[in-house]
Amino acid sequence: MTIKHIRWVACIGLLAIISLQYVWLVNTYKLTKESIQFRSNEVFRDATMREVFYRMEVYQDSLQKKYKDRDTSIMVRISLDEDYDLFKDDRVDENVNQWLMSNMQVSMQEIVKRDYKLSVSLSSLDSIYRTGLAAEGLDAEVITCVTDSLGNILRSSRSIQVGDYGLLKTGLQPINYKRTENLQAFIVNPYWIIFQQMTLLLIATVLMMAMIVYCLVYQIRIIAHQNKIARMREDFSYAMIHEMKTPLACILMGTRMLKSGKLDIYPDKREKHFQILEDESEHLLSLTNKVLTLSKLENAQLRLWKEEVQLRPMLEDLIEKYTAKADKPVHFSLRLESEWVYADEEFLKEAIGNLVDNSIKYSGEEVEIQISSLRQDHNFYLIKVRDNGMGIPLKDQSRIFEKYERASAADRSRKGGASGFGLGLNYVFRVAEAHGGKVCVESIEGEYSEFLLFLPSEERV
Known part of the structure; x- marks a missing residue:
């Protein structure tokens, strides 16, 4: 396989790894987003209840200031309306405690608004909700609002245009049994929170991909270097044989000529052949010494x-x-x-x-x-x-x-x-x-x- 084919195979393998890594990251992103969605819903449900208690405390404090010598304790009587449509919805969780908590919140919202004339304080709900999210490790900017049964915003803690933000919505929390008014919260720019939750995973992914790319490039370079060395050895072997062939042939031919004795009667020619043998032998020895000297020079062994x-x-x-x-x-x-x-x-x-x-x-x-x-x-x-x-x-x-x-x-x-x-x-x-x-x-x-x-x-x- 040529180095060009190896590079193509490496590129295809790298694309496959990147594709698998992309799928993994997308799925992880979805799971992280669903986890944040679930946790934000739970925190918002708790925040709405805390906001009700906060309004009741404000009302009690105002009574205590007005009637200093009287008992200003507030009694709330909660009744569960079995005809409420929420109880008949097949999507309602069958867990009894959750069922009771949900209906208690709706009942308290109605009582506080009807009997004490205290509507939901969205600014307070904002603060309570954001504090709850921070306790869960989700430091985010939030907007709370009151919506109708279709999710249309009736009023909000601050100006909001849903299309202008990357928003993560919580579920609707009813504040009356008819569900004509509901509480909902928006987490502004939740993507930053999601990426914060995935920080270690993203760092590990980047490091892993960098390591894979480095290893692939390193392997390709090694293979290319080995191919170059193999080609150099082949060229060297051919050139060395070609270089040594002539002196070896001259030495062999001269030796045979001298051995035959035909030059014994021609002293001049005999001496010339001896000189040729000596020169060619020195040439071969020079080549050998040059290779050995280079090896010593490369390894710093020659003084x-x-x-x-x-x-x-x-x-x-x-x-x-x-x-x-x-x-x-x-x-x-x-x-x-x-x-x-x-x-x-x-x-x-x-x-x-x-x-x-x-x-x-x-x-x-x-x-x-x-x-x-x-x-x-x-x-x-x-x-x-x-x-x-x-x-x-x-x-x-x-x-x-x-x-x-x-x-x-x-x-x-x-x-x-x-x-x-x-x-x-x-x-x-x-x-x-x-x-x-x-x-x-x-x-x-x-x-x-x-x-x-x-x-x-x-x-x-």
């Missing part, structure tokens, strides 16, 4: 012996080596403003050699290589290697220093391009990093490439 190194003799030796080795005309020029650097000579020489080798490989029929050096602000030594080769595409410049990455080395090898398996520039990068410096590239495709190697001075080490 560098830094000292003041004279550049000119080292660079002249490299120029002589690659001029003789190249199968095309190569012209070198040196511009050394700084003759010395502070580095490990062996590794620095190998790194610059890799840059020169790349310049020769990726160039036309005639190569011009300019090597320059200077010192920047007593902090860094800068070594530049510039060529007139084919250049590096901008899209490849950010990854040419990666291990085994030669901008599709295997493809070029298959097509007859420059051989190798992408260790040279990574070696340069690791050597610069081990010295505490860096390497970067400036290039225009089809014109030139210039590699800049920064090495810290002795004072900064």
Whole structure:
């Protein structure tokens, strides 16, 4: 399965999880809203009764002030009207206590209004109801009102337009047996209360979704990285085999020729074959050592012996080596403003050699290589290697220093391009990093490439 298909499967799975989570949250929201509705109804029923008692206390206090020497106790006689339609409604709860409480409230409402001429105080009911809700953990703004039997508002504690609010309504609480007047309360903006009740659940949901998304993205990145490593290994194996095939074939052919004895009578040819065997063996050993050295550099297991190194003799030796080795005309020029650097000579020489080798490989029929050096602000030594080769595409410049990455080395090898398996520039990068410096590239495709190697001075080490 390709990484593209894996991403599609992950996206579908994530959408399924989000859908299930949405359904769960919606159901939880409904259950929370129903719970708040039930609790608000219970609190409102209790608040209406408390408001009746409050009016009776107000009336008793007024009598006591008027008749200081008399007994002002109030007696309320409650009668239950069996002909009241509420008792015959099939929806009435069969619980006797609730039945009695409901009818007692209606009876007391009628008595207080009829005998004591005290109508419902909506402002007091507002306060009592809100206090009751707060005791239940529901801190909300409320509006109470008197409605007719159809629910039309006759008067309210304050101006209200139902369409302008997100409101949660309580059930109607009758204040007379004919149900021509009822008490009802509205909780203004109940959604905030619902979300407060769901706070922990919402936080847990967000954290869980974030964790799921992170895990999916992390897994996809791991799979993509593994695919990249597998592809790199495949390219590396092909390039390595291609690189080693020629020297191994030369060694085998030379060994057979020397073993046959045919060259014993030709000392010059015999010596030349021995030299070829030695060169090819050194080439294979160099590749092996480079892989091992890179591994040690990556794991910080290789120690560098830094000292003041004279550049000119080292660079002249490299120029002589690659001029003789190249199968095309190569012209070198040196511009050394700084003759010395502070580095490990062996590794620095190998790194610059890799840059020169790349310049020769990726160039036309005639190569011009300019090597320059200077010192920047007593902090860094800068070594530049510039060529007139084919250049590096901008899209490849950010990854040419990666291990085994030669901008599709295997493809070029298959097509007859420059051989190798992408260790040279990574070696340069690791050597610069081990010295505490860096390497970067400036290039225009089809014109030139210039590699800049920064090495810290002795004072900064």
